[in-house]
Amino acid sequence: MSTVRVKSIEGGGVSTPAGFRAAGVACGIKPSGALDLSLVASAASASAAAVFTTNLAVAAPVVVSRENVERSGGRAQAVVINSGCANACTGLDGMEHARAMADLTSSALGCTSREVLVASTGVIGVKLDMAKARRGISDAARQLSATGGAAAARAIMTTDPFPKEAAIEATTGGGTFRVGGMAKGSGMIEPRMATMLGVVTTDAAVEPEVLQRALAMVVSDTFNAISVDGECSTNDCVFVLANGRSGVVVTESELAGLVSALRGVCEPLAVGIVRGGEGATKLITIRVAGAVSAQDARMAARAIANSPLVKTAVHGGDPNWGRLIAVAGRSGAAFSLNGASVRIGPVLLFANGTPFDDRAPEAAEYLRSREIDIEVDLGTGGSGRSHMWTCDLSAEYVRINAEYRT
């Protein structure tokens, strides 16, 4: 497994791995009539792992899914997701509704309720219309198919400008298995929208504990390494289901290979969320080196990725290295000005305490592209490195989020 070979599957998604079906239907939760209920089902009980939002204002479906994955001992057979309503800040009714979604799905598929993971995304503080959700679950269960991944990926969108899907084939000494996935998210961000969701499937056979460890490692470098506006929603979660249908068994000793395979799906999904960030016109990759630890590097990368000054400068094509130095210096990470350096694309703009302002026009030219690489060395001489993906901050972001909605 350590010599895993990962190959992208064009057009693949959450129903690409063997033994997974999916569907996306419209049941009326979104007033527009767009797809708003998504179902992903495994042919049999699968190992399951999940990571949830760290927000203490947590939505009902997050509470229910966390309970279910614990009670089932890391097993799940289906994931049901509605968009258009976050079922967050909805009190005891909200808890009942989230449990009812699991119950209805388990009845339709013939599994136990605790083997159903539930998620919701959309407006906060509004109750779910259970008559609509019931019809949606029933319709989706009938429409499940091995080609349903695309509809499922559309049915979890809120303000996302495009669906996010990915799939890969991983070849190891033990054979070939597949990983597929879908995600949504467009910032925190739509007025009262509650945001990032991801569902990953694989036909590898993996014990729940190993799957959970692999997911945590992958999420740290992918979904947790993106920022549109530094916000963290009440509903974020990423689920992975492993049903073993490929016949390839992945054990703990092959964790690194499993992580590579999962990353092959999670990284394009995470980067897709940033590309589709509200008002975004540029994808920015921030790389931080020369930190005393990887945590310090991530802290600095995160501060830069969330800095409105950096994001507006990139938006305007301004190679403003002074802002990068100022943010790195206040990030909380250890920092040494004399050893620090800043590179925008291929252009070194500041090093050893010396600015190279004559190179600014070259850097400005580079900033006209849609994909921007920024490298900051914190100058401590340490070997800590990390990265973050973010997008620029545009007047369009302000327009979208300032729009009066009551």
Add this chain to the structure above:
Amino acid sequence: MSTVRVKSIEGGGVSTPAGFRAAGVACGIKPSGALDLSLVASAASASAAAVFTTNLAVAAPVVVSRENVERSGGRAQAVVINSGCANACTGLDGMEHARAMADLTSSALGCTSREVLVASTGVIGVKLDMAKARRGISDAARQLSATGGAAAARAIMTTDPFPKEAAIEATTGGGTFRVGGMAKGSGMIEPRMATMLGVVTTDAAVEPEVLQRALAMVVSDTFNAISVDGECSTNDCVFVLANGRSGVVVTESELAGLVSALRGVCEPLAVGIVRGGEGATKLITIRVAGAVSAQDARMAARAIANSPLVKTAVHGGDPNWGRLIAVAGRSGAAFSLNGASVRIGPVLLFANGTPFDDRAPEAAEYLRSREIDIEVDLGTGGSGRSHMWTCDLSAEYVRINAEYRT
């Protein structure tokens, strides 16, 4: 002193307290020809206290002022400040230039160099033109006057839309003394501008240690309780000089009264910085209660004050309580959703897990005003409280900071 009475002095500033003179001159550092060198001088050596930026990328004048206040044992006779050039990221030359500013000022005024505090604000990464600074210091020393505070306040501006000045008269059992001050700052923010500066003067007699303690307490509730965009510059500092000319002696036992007096000047200066924030159209006061500690309350207030979603919602007049709950929940502060509540102005929008969306139009009407109060209770039942002042996030902020400048 605990029964101190504080009365605002209309039109007062940094040269209002007895024995202080000030001047602001144009010496050509700003290409526009605007005022760019400011000098504040005490008739005799004064007790001095200072707080500096916590940014690790620290500008040369900050290093020099920190050294001087240490070496002099908390004494100073003058503060010299140039605008238009931050003297940050300028290497050894920058250190020499900052020291030369202190030397030139000490020669002009007949005090020691270590009794001069130095600050710079403006473009990062550009060297100070010392010929211009020399002329400016010489002109300013000749023009020092008891009515020079207004020019001094103008000479420290960068992108500030208006000068920030304040003065008060404090009456205590021991007599009456005055406090005056000036500040600048408009966000972090102007491309490569390095930002917040404050100078406070008083004719009370205060020992340096007591003055430093009082300043730290006041700054925590005033200059450290404001945010325009969550950035922290390479040059921030606040100085206070106490020359004793009023004859009123303030001892350690009267710390609370001294803090009240200093707050009478620092609070309007700090709020003035937010009012003049780049692109700002509204002043927002965030009050957080129901926290387990004051630190937790401040953490939540700061997260709300820096949230682009909250700031755009207020800009757009959207009473979006869901965003306030989501930010409070992710702020790192202890939080209980069931006990939490949100009030926008007089309108309670969420409490005990229940939204009151029928009140949204009333809250939207309130949000049309220029000064907005927001109260969030974290629901823990604790008595921790704190506040922050911030401004809205407008498309104008993006325009200003995205403008291409190379």
